Every structure is written in C-alpha cells, then in structure tokens.
Amino acid sequence: MKYKVWKFNRTLTYRTIYTMSNNFELSDEEKSILQKQKDLVEAGKKKAESFWLEEYPHFTIDEKIKYWLASIHRGMRTQGEATADEYSEFSAAWYQHVKEKEPDFDSLFEKVVPLLGFYFDWKEYEKRIKAT
Incomplete structure (x- = not known):
C-alpha cells in the first residue's frame, strides 16, 4: 500500500528523503x-576527487601543512562544540583515510600540531587512531 508524503520542509536531508522515497509515493x-x-552529492564527490588527484599532489610542503592545519583545527573545533570531545574527530578509519591521501601524514602532522594554538594530547590522539 502506497501513502502520499505530506508536504515537507525543503531542509530535509538527502538521507531522510531517500528513506522516505522507499516507503512513500x-x-x-x-x-x-x-x-x-x-546531483549536489555527486558534484561534491567529483570536486573532492579532483582536489586529491589534481591539486593536492602539486602542493608544496608548506601548502600541505597549511591545508592540514586548517582541516584539523576546524575538525577539532567543530567536534568540540558538537560533542564536547574534540578528539572524537580522530579514529582508525580517519587515520587510514588520511594516510591514503597523504602517505607522509605523520611527519606533516608533527609540524601541524605546534601551530594549532592549543595543547594537543598526543596520547589521546594515538589511542583514538589505533585500530580496534
């Protein structure tokens, strides 16, 4: 039996709409x-793929440090505000992902951490990135 979907707010997420589309007309x-x-999701995937294949490999060491500094700082700040645990950004899956994108991530990260502008708990970080 099919049900008509009620009129909904346009701010519903793609996942919500997709789930609804499986259950409603x-x-x-x-x-x-x-x-x-x-289409937006696909465009975002293509843009990210293009960045990692065409732009990032041409970055200098300083540009890579700036990229990772901004990414890590933003991620930790966002996670800290959302979950009160800024280290929740780090996981074994995250670490595997960044190592695929940047094989020399560990040495770059050692240069990034002092630039973060706050105390960084290396033990907590290492605990989070270990495979469980």
Whole structure:
C-alpha cells in the first residue's frame, strides 16, 4: 500500500528523503528536490576527487601543512562544540583515510600540531587512531 508524503520542509536531508522515497509515493516536486540533492552529492564527490588527484599532489610542503592545519583545527573545533570531545574527530578509519591521501601524514602532522594554538594530547590522539 502506497501513502502520499505530506508536504515537507525543503531542509530535509538527502538521507531522510531517500528513506522516505522507499516507503512513500513522492510528488514530482519532491522527486525534483531529491534529484537535486543527488546531483549536489555527486558534484561534491567529483570536486573532492579532483582536489586529491589534481591539486593536492602539486602542493608544496608548506601548502600541505597549511591545508592540514586548517582541516584539523576546524575538525577539532567543530567536534568540540558538537560533542564536547574534540578528539572524537580522530579514529582508525580517519587515520587510514588520511594516510591514503597523504602517505607522509605523520611527519606533516608533527609540524601541524605546534601551530594549532592549543595543547594537543598526543596520547589521546594515538589511542583514538589505533585500530580496534
């Protein structure tokens, strides 16, 4: 039995809409919103892939340090505000991902940490990135 989806706020996430589309009949407008969300996700994936394949490999050491400094600082700040645990950004899966993108990540990270502007707990970091 199919149910009509109630009119919903356009701020629903792609995942919510996708889940709803499996359980309800969507209107043309809702299908259009879903397609736009899918297109945005695909465009984001292509942009990220392009960055890692075409831009990042040409970065100098200083540019790589600046990139990782901004990424780590933003991630820790965001996680700290959202979860009160800034180290929750770090995990074995995260570490594996960054090592795939930057094989020399460990030596770069040693240069990034002093630039973060706050105390960094290396023991906590190492505990988080170990495979469990």
